[in-house]
Amino acid sequence: MISTQRTFSGSSPSQSPRSPSGQPFLSVSVTDPVKLGNGVQAYISYRVMSKTNMPEYQGQEKIVIRRYSDFVWLRDRLADKFKGIFIPPLPEKSADVQSKVSDVVLGKEKPVEESSPEYEKLKHYIFELEDHLAEAQKQAFRLVKRHRELGQSLSDFGKAIKLLGACEGESLGKAFSELGSKSEMMSIKLQKEAHNLLMNFEEPLKDYVRAVQSIKVTMTDRANAFRQHYELAETIRLKEINLDKLTLMRSDRAGEAEIEFRELKAESEEATRRYETIVKLMNEELSRFQEQKTAELGLAFHEFAKGQAKLSHDIADAWRSLLPKLGVSS
Amino acid sequence: METLPLADGPLAAVPVDGSGGGDPLLHPLQFDSSFSFSFSSSSPTRTSSFAEPPSNAKGVSLQATESPKGSIYPSPRPNSREDSDYLKITVSDPQKESESTVSLVPGAGTFVSYLITSRTRASDLSGSLQEFSVRRRFRDVVTLADRIAESYRGFVIPPRPDKSVVESQVMQKQEFVEQRRSALEKYLYKLAEHPVIGKSDELRVFLQAAGKFPLPATTDMASRVLDGAVRLPKQFFSSGEAGSGYVAAPQDVVQPAKGGRDLLRMFKELKQSVANDWGGAKPSVVEEDKTFLERKERVLELEQQLSTASQQAEALVKAQQDISETMGELGLAFLKLGKFESEEVVCDSQRIRAADYKHLATAAVRASRAYRESNSLAMKHLDKLHEYYGLMLAVHHAFSDRASALVTLQTLLSDLSSLRLREEKLEAASSKIFGSERTRSRKLEELKETIIVTEDAKSIAFREYERIKENNKSELDRLDKERHEDFIAMIKGYIVNQAGYAEKIAGIWTQVAGETNRYANGTD
Numbered sequence A: 001m002i003s004t005q006r007t008f009s010g011s012s013p014s015q016s017p018r019s020p021s022g023q024p025f026l027s028v029s030v031t032d033p034v035k036l037g038n039g040v041q042a043y044i045s046y047r048v049m050s051k052t053n054m055p056e057y058q059g060q061e062k063i064v065i066r067r068y069s070d071f072v073w074l075r076d077r078l079a080d081k082f083k084g085i086f087i088p089p090l091p092e093k094s095a096d097v098q099s100k101v102s103d104v105v106l107g108k109e110k111p112v113e114e115s116s117p118e119y120e121k122l123k124h125y126i127f128e129l130e131d132h133l134a135e136a137q138k139q140a141f142r143l144v145k146r147h148r149e150l151g152q153s154l155s156d157f158g159k160a161i162k163l164l165g166a167c168e169g170e171s172l173g174k175a176f177s178e179l180g181s182k183s184e185m186m187s188i189k190l191q192k193e194a195h196n197l198l199m200n201f202e203e204p205l206k207d208y209v210r211a212v213q214s215i216k217v218t219m220t221d222r223a224n225a226f227r228q229h230y231e232l233a234e235t236i237r238l239k240e241i242n243l244d245k246l247t248l249m250r251s252d253r254a255g256e257a258e259i260e261f262r263e264l265k266a267e268s269e270e271a272t273r274r275y276e277t278i279v280k281l282m283n284e285e286l287s288r289f290q291e292q293k294t295a296e297l298g299l300a301f302h303e304f305a306k307g308q309a310k311l312s313h314d315i316a317d318a319w320r321s322l323l324p325k326l327g328v329s330s
Numbered sequence B: 001m002e003t004l005p006l007a008d009g010p011l012a013a014v015p016v017d018g019s020g021g022g023d024p025l026l027h028p029l030q031f032d033s034s035f036s037f038s039f040s041s042s043s044p045t046r047t048s049s050f051a052e053p054p055s056n057a058k059g060v061s062l063q064a065t066e067s068p069k070g071s072i073y074p075s076p077r078p079n080s081r082e083d084s085d086y087l088k089i090t091v092s093d094p095q096k097e098s099e100s101t102v103s104l105v106p107g108a109g110t111f112v113s114y115l116i117t118s119r120t121r122a123s124d125l126s127g128s129l130q131e132f133s134v135r136r137r138f139r140d141v142v143t144l145a146d147r148i149a150e151s152y153r154g155f156v157i158p159p160r161p162d163k164s165v166v167e168s169q170v171m172q173k174q175e176f177v178e179q180r181r182s183a184l185e186k187y188l189y190k191l192a193e194h195p196v197i198g199k200s201d202e203l204r205v206f207l208q209a210a211g212k213f214p215l216p217a218t219t220d221m222a223s224r225v226l227d228g229a230v231r232l233p234k235q236f237f238s239s240g241e242a243g244s245g246y247v248a249a250p251q252d253v254v255q256p257a258k259g260g261r262d263l264l265r266m267f268k269e270l271k272q273s274v275a276n277d278w279g280g281a282k283p284s285v286v287e288e289d290k291t292f293l294e295r296k297e298r299v300l301e302l303e304q305q306l307s308t309a310s311q312q313a314e315a316l317v318k319a320q321q322d323i324s325e326t327m328g329e330l331g332l333a334f335l336k337l338g339k340f341e342s343e344e345v346v347c348d349s350q351r352i353r354a355a356d357y358k359h360l361a362t363a364a365v366r367a368s369r370a371y372r373e374s375n376s377l378a379m380k381h382l383d384k385l386h387e388y389y390g391l392m393l394a395v396h397h398a399f400s401d402r403a404s405a406l407v408t409l410q411t412l413l414s415d416l417s418s419l420r421l422r423e424e425k426l427e428a429a430s431s432k433i434f435g436s437e438r439t440r441s442r443k444l445e446e447l448k449e450t451i452i453v454t455e456d457a458k459s460i461a462f463r464e465y466e467r468i469k470e471n472n473k474s475e476l477d478r479l480d481k482e483r484h485e486d487f488i489a490m491i492k493g494y495i496v497n498q499a500g501y502a503e504k505i506a507g508i509w510t511q512v513a514g515e516t517n518r519y520a521n522g523t524d
Helices: A068-081 A095-105 A117-168 A170-249 A253-326 B078-083 B138-151 B174-193 B201-208 B248-254 B263-277 B290-342 B348-428 B437-515
Strands: A004-009 A025-036 A043-052 A061-067 B003-005 B013-015 B086-098 B110-120 B130-137
Touching: A043 A068, A061 A068, A117 A170, A117 B290, A117 B437, A170 A253, A170 B437, A253 B348, A253 B437, B086 B174, B110 B138, B110 B174, B110 B201, B130 B138, B130 B201, B138 B174, B138 B201, B174 B201, B290 B348, B290 B437, B348 B437
Parallel strands: none
Antiparallel strands: A004 A025, A025 A043, A043 A061, B003 B013, B086 B110, B110 B130
């Protein structure tokens, strides 16, 4: 059963995240996946339960049913509204957006792009980071598979050894039987650890990759905003020159041109403001992102190390417990 | 890292760390580190589990420093080792040589010879050990194996290295030569270790006779199933002369039918063996005893299980190897990440993360290495399964020796009874049929002589059959005992190895878990 409960509170670090009063908090859980519908139109619905003390929400506790397309809707609405913020990515991102993002961000489509050395470095960093992370995630997934395979091998080996023991009989038969049983037991532990690795190590890495991809989306937004701001600024410059010319010539078109110019100026200022907002938000987000990722990865590493330590420890114990039975003092 | 065979301990070996062999179970972490060896793909040596693989030129025996009993032969069976005549056998120094005949085809007529040195326990009067060095080629080994097979029927004879049907170019490739050298060494060891064959003349001549290998190749290449007793061991003959001191007449009779010889006899034997298979005519010899048949059943069952276990062990070793590799690659990926994040650090959290990557990567690489070492040792342990599975073929040969000896005996018995029948008829018949009394008497005389010769042959065949039965039994007993010992040692060695390395790996990860503990929610 997949059930994750996350609780978020206001940004004051000194408060405990679970304090029900005072600091605003929002706790969400997604549970009980249920398959609905038939055939091609079948889908899965989830139970979304939220607990909060925030006044914007109607009531302290609410339960709704949502499906994946609803989550997509939410993500799109947020992406529209909050440019500059790294919207957490939804699972199963499609590949199409990827390439489009790269092209735009790398400035392949349009000739205009901002070229501050810092932003260049950042772009470079984000793209390379994604590659490295993807490789790490690939190996993590492979490691999960290897655990499963080893579990299977141990189980097969255990069975074969037990059969061999049945043939041999006496003390050897008993020894083989014990060896076989322990192997089978270890097989189970390995399968468990495989699952643990998948959930607590590989998944966070996957999340990290997706988060980097969402940064790239933000970079697309930034590139678009920059382009708009830049193009408008160019247009205004030309219009201003033209307006001056018309004013000098005392043309009747000067008035019109003046109005046009003013409108354009407002637009341009708006575009510039939008662009600058994105830049500011992005910088803030980046430092939040870095911190958050360090914490999340740190936890993932901790879980990984814990799981591996426990697995190896259990294996060592299991083997050692056999030794007295084999007449070896330990 | 040298290891020592424990002469009287249950375990085959103890890793030596200068602590002179403490109980490995008390100090699992002795497994740590000091021996790193690369796992080689050639067949693992026959030594105790923690030995380093021998280099190309060195023999398999270890240069052990001290040993409780002064034996330097590595063996999990100290008792049998004390009986062995040979202390050390080394195969080394492969050399290309040409046949003495000039050949038109370049490359043909060349072969590889090996230097074989051995040291014997039996010392001469001066009390010093004797050492011998000879040069032998693979063909000599085949001859040795064939001669042993002839002389030691009913025994479970260690299987010799395969002949390879490859081109002469491949024959000379270093890898092939090395594999063959190692296999030869193992084979000679096994022969020397066998309580009976180890003392054989054939082996002694092979190891000690200078110059060309003097034993002629066996003339008898016929299928062993149809073989009678080809060349009865000299133990049978009171004259006791080596080589060609055989009494001719029974020998002739007892020789199996072969192409060019008595075709009629061959058909008769065939009929007899077919009759046996179908449980048809009951010869007057007691049929296989129930005990033997039960035992044979058990052996076949064992073979089956050994085959499966051997396969699964191989799969297990591969799976462990895979996990080791992937862990290593994971470590590398994180190392790269760590390096990447260290370049142009923008903020503190990045710096911390870079350090975290490196810690994890280092641990993963160390764990990968530990897995690899552990696995390589596990493979050497579990190789015993493959070894005993391989021995099943030799057991089958021992069984078929018995079967063919029985066929010979039964053929002779049935011959005898039909001869006796003819004798009766001849005695009762009137001389009129034969033309004269003298003719009849003469024929009777000849018949009586044939009967006597056949009787002798039957006695010999009977004794041979009994001997082979006895060999079968004692060999099966010996095999059971040795297999039990070897497998118990294998299990213990395997478990101790796995436990030790598992603890080492647990330690590696526990350290990382401690370092990253600050990230936990406090719910640990």
